[in-house]
Amino acid sequence: MKDQKKSILSFEDVHTGYGDREIIRGFTAAFDAGEFVGIIGSNGTGKSTLLKCLSGIIPVTGGKITIEGRDNASLTQRERSRKVAVVPQSFAIDYDFLVEDMVMMGRNPYLGYKDRESTEDWKIVDHAMNISDTKKFRGRLFNELSGGEKQRVIIARAIAQQPDILLLDEPTSALDVHHQIEVMEMIETLNREAQMTVVAVLHDLNLAARYCRRLVMLYNGRVVADGTPKEVIVEHNMELLYDMKMLIRQNALFEKPEIVPLRVLDHQPAANPLHVHVICGGAGACKVLDELKSLGHRVTAGVVNQGSDDWLMCKDLGIDRVEVAPFTTIRWEDQKKNLKLMADADVILVADVPFGNGNIENLTGLETLNGALYVHQSVVYNDYTGGGVQRRLDAIAKKHTLHYVSDHDEFLEAVRNLPEKGKLSATSQ
Amino acid sequence: MKKCVKKYAVPLVIVGCIALIYICTLIGITTIPFGEANRVLFQEIFHIGSPENINPGYTAIIWNVRLPRVLLGFLAGGALAVCGAGFQGIFKNPMADPYILGVSSGAALGASIGIVLRFGSSFMGMGGTAVLAFAGAFATILLVYRISRVGRRVPVATLLLSGIAVGQSLSALMSLLMIFNVSSMDQIMFWTMGSFNGTGWDQVLLVLPFVIIGCILMFTAARELDIMLLGEDTATQLGVDTERLKKKVLFTASLITAAVVSVSGIIGFVGLVVPHVVRLFTGPKHRRLMPVALVCGGAFLVLCDTIARSVASQEIPVGIITAAFGGPFFIYLLKKQRRGL
Numbered sequence: 001m002k003d004q005k006k007s008i009l010s011f012e013d014v015h016t017g018y019g020d021r022e023i024i025r026g027f028t029a030a031f032d033a034g035e036f037v038g039i040i041g042s043n044g045t046g047k048s049t050l051l052k053c054l055s056g057i058i059p060v061t062g063g064k065i066t067i068e069g070r071d072n073a074s075l076t077q078r079e080r081s082r083k084v085a086v087v088p089q090s091f092a093i094d095y096d097f098l099v100e101d102m103v104m105m106g107r108n109p110y111l112g113y114k115d116r117e118s119t120e121d122w123k124i125v126d127h128a129m130n131i132s133d134t135k136k137f138r139g140r141l142f143n144e145l146s147g148g149e150k151q152r153v154i155i156a157r158a159i160a161q162q163p164d165i166l167l168l169d170e171p172t173s174a175l176d177v178h179h180q181i182e183v184m185e186m187i188e189t190l191n192r193e194a195q196m197t198v199v200a201v202l203h204d205l206n207l208a209a210r211y212c213r214r215l216v217m218l219y220n221g222r223v224v225a226d227g228t229p230k231e232v233i234v235e236h237n238m239e240l241l242y243d244m245k246m247l248i249r250q251n252a253l254f255e256k257p258e259i260v261p262l263r264v265l266d267h268q269p270a271a272n273p274l275h276v277h278v279i280c281g282g283a284g285a286c287k288v289l290d291e292l293k294s295l296g297h298r299v300t301a302g303v304v305n306q307g308s309d310d311w312l313m314c315k316d317l318g319i320d321r322v323e324v325a326p327f328t329t330i331r332w333e334d335q336k337k338n339l340k341l342m343a344d345a346d347v348i349l350v351a352d353v354p355f356g357n358g359n360i361e362n363l364t365g366l367e368t369l370n371g372a373l374y375v376h377q378s379v380v381y382n383d384y385t386g387g388g389v390q391r392r393l394d395a396i397a398k399k400h401t402l403h404y405v406s407d408h409d410e411f412l413e414a415v416r417n418l419p420e421k422g423k424l425s426a427t428s429q
Numbered sequence: 430m431k432k433c434v435k436k437y438a439v440p441l442v443i444v445g446c447i448a449l450i451y452i453c454t455l456i457g458i459t460t461i462p463f464g465e466a467n468r469v470l471f472q473e474i475f476h477i478g479s480p481e482n483i484n485p486g487y488t489a490i491i492w493n494v495r496l497p498r499v500l501l502g503f504l505a506g507g508a509l510a511v512c513g514a515g516f517q518g519i520f521k522n523p524m525a526d527p528y529i530l531g532v533s534s535g536a537a538l539g540a541s542i543g544i545v546l547r548f549g550s551s552f553m554g555m556g557g558t559a560v561l562a563f564a565g566a567f568a569t570i571l572l573v574y575r576i577s578r579v580g581r582r583v584p585v586a587t588l589l590l591s592g593i594a595v596g597q598s599l600s601a602l603m604s605l606l607m608i609f610n611v612s613s614m615d616q617i618m619f620w621t622m623g624s625f626n627g628t629g630w631d632q633v634l635l636v637l638p639f640v641i642i643g644c645i646l647m648f649t650a651a652r653e654l655d656i657m658l659l660g661e662d663t664a665t666q667l668g669v670d671t672e673r674l675k676k677k678v679l680f681t682a683s684l685i686t687a688a689v690v691s692v693s694g695i696i697g698f699v700g701l702v703v704p705h706v707v708r709l710f711t712g713p714k715h716r717r718l719m720p721v722a723l724v725c726g727g728a729f730l731v732l733c734d735t736i737a738r739s740v741a742s743q744e745i746p747v748g749i750i751t752a753a754f755g756g757p758f759f760i761y762l763l764k765k766q767r768r769g770l
Binding site: 052055056057076077078080081082084085086088091093094095096097098101105106108109111113114157161 | 521649650652653655656658659660662663665666667668669670671712713714
């Protein structure tokens with residue numbers, strides 16, 4: 001209860017939507033003055049609806065929103081717009097307003113029907129344009145500005161409202177990288193120096209993680225995670241939210257979690273789930289590992305050096321692997337473990353990996369295996385052992401059929417055409 | 430220089446308008462000597478000179494027919510242009526004009542009933558036809574508003590569509606009425622094309638309060654109408670009570686329009702085109718747009734009406750003139766500006 005008194009903005013079990021369609025289904029959160037909160041969630045989870053509800057465009061159908069101790073429903077538009085300013089997602093207009101006219105519209109909540117803009121209002125507008133660096137085009141037409149400049153003008157208008165809370169609806173979605181960072185830094189400055197509480201709906205998870213000190217994750221109209229970016233941006237949250245495979249790693253530069261979207265979760269597994277073993281260890285097998293896994297095959301790998309890109313991929317995808325310490329030579333003992341892992345493999349792929357004296361042992365003993373053997377052609381050219389790879393492959397070819405493939409897609413195509421598990425060994429015998 | 434123009438803009442415009450009204454009063458199908466016409470005006474306005482020297486026929490034409498008619502034209506044109514600007518503002522739609530919600534059809538149906546039933550008796554200085562036209566217009570706007578209302582809100586799109594639907598239905602009723610009363614058809618047709626024929630001081634005094642109070646109310650909505658152009662959601666977030674503003678502009682503009690239409694019939698084009706033309710020069714800010722539209726709309730209609738009553742021996746409905754001159758002029762401006770509205 002104590003926390004609620006202190007908070008500038010709080011939602012208690014808020015329900016809202018359009019007509020019969022309920023979008024927000026019990027949203028509860030409280031924000032303190034001076035916070036910089038990001039609201040994240042996939043398309044259609046109700047982020048923008050929440051902002052609309054907060055800014056009084058659609059009413060709550062249940063629960064309560066409290067702004068600075070007052071029930072949102074009891075506030076008039078004028079009262080609310082003095083406390084809360086909104087930077088909307090789109091601001092296309094068909095009319096030729098000057099930039100300064102646009103910013104002056106932010107003073108509307110303070111002006112009555114009969115009032116003219118006072119010098120005080122002009123001072124505030126001037127100040128807002130200084131902060132947002134828009135003064136240099138005050139006399140130009142708003143429609144002639146670039147996307148980034150327009151966004152700054154809209155932010156200037158919000159500043160002119162002198163709000164305590166600044167709501168932003170995907171402020172960077174239409175901007176290039178330069179303007180994204182520019183806008184986010186401007187918002188950060190407002191938050192830090194003007195003590196404005198910032199609540200931003202953000203699509204870009206990396207920007208959200210980098211600038212927001214707190215993230216609220218929305219899913220199906222409810223809060224599923226609320227905390228620091230480190231607490232919220234974790235794998236199972238991301239998979240729930242976006243229904244896709246994400247790689248989350250620590251960004252060393254900003255010391256914030258960083259998301260690398262891998263692929264949309266595929267719910268249609270291959271008709272013939274097989275055990276595929278991939279001999280890799282460089283950087284060339286990441287994609288084929290990911291695709292094999294997504295097709296529902298049992299994927300194993302080895303022998304991989306820890307720290308290599310292929311190893312990282314195996315780790316993130318949870319692929320069984322034989323691994324050795326970084327930059328160490330693969331010995332026969334390691335390869336024996338590898339052979340054991342691929343003993344019952346239906347298919348073995350020697351992926352696009354450069355061979356040198358450190359990893360040539362990876363090719364030892366392949367002729368003893370039952371599974372079909374596929375070799376990426378480039379291994380012959382990326383040979384740093386002085387012809388050792390070709391010699392070994394030729395030796396294997398004497399005892400076991402070798403299929404050469406020119407790229408990994410050809411390999412995947414071949415795997416697709418293989419018969420089901422069990423039938424394979426029967427046909428090869 | 431620019432400041433100088435700004436400073437003297439208002440008096441210059443007022444002098445210009447008086448000059449226009451004066452000149453148009455002198456022009457007409459009956460040629461009246463310049464000196465005689467002036468003497469009539471001086472006598473009637475300032476009571477200077479001796480009434481015995483003036484031809485009573487001239488007094489009747491100048492003072493009782495032409496001057497009120499010119500003034501009424503100015504009021505009607507200005508009011509329609511201001512209403513058009515207001516409607517275009519709340520609907521954010523360049524096609525909007527004062528008649529878009531079916532006010533004109535309601536008025537026309539009312540007037541047709543009046544004409545068919547031969548309502549000669551007058552009511553508070555108004556002809557029975559005018560009373561019925563006003564009632565029809567006002568009833569229509571109430572009906573459209575009721576149909577469109579969803580709870581506390583009146584969505585703009587619904588309002589436009591129900592306005593068109595109601596308007597079409599009422600027009601159909603009017604046509605039906607005409608078919609069964611072929612004898613009145615000419616009169617009804619003439620009415621729907623708009624004319625100031627036969628108007629006098631009574632009509633001026635009747636419309637004047639509507640226009641003055643209405644325009645003042647419209648001007649007080651200027652800033653909020655600007656913000657409304659950014660869309661209803663944004664306007665809400667900038668502190669505009671959009672529902673109240675819509676109600677205010679809708680009813681004010683419709684009342685003004687109903688009053689004007691009831692005395693003049695349906696004069697098209699002024700309310701649609703004048704705000705657009707003015708916007709090309711003043712920009713979209715209503716604080717400048719609406720007063721300039723008032724003056725330009727007034728002047729435009731006075732000129733059109735002068736043409737309507739002067740070029741041929743038979744009077745041409747002024748609605749034909751406004752469309753015939755306004756349309757090509759507007760197209761010329763559009764081409765010249767090479768940009769959208």
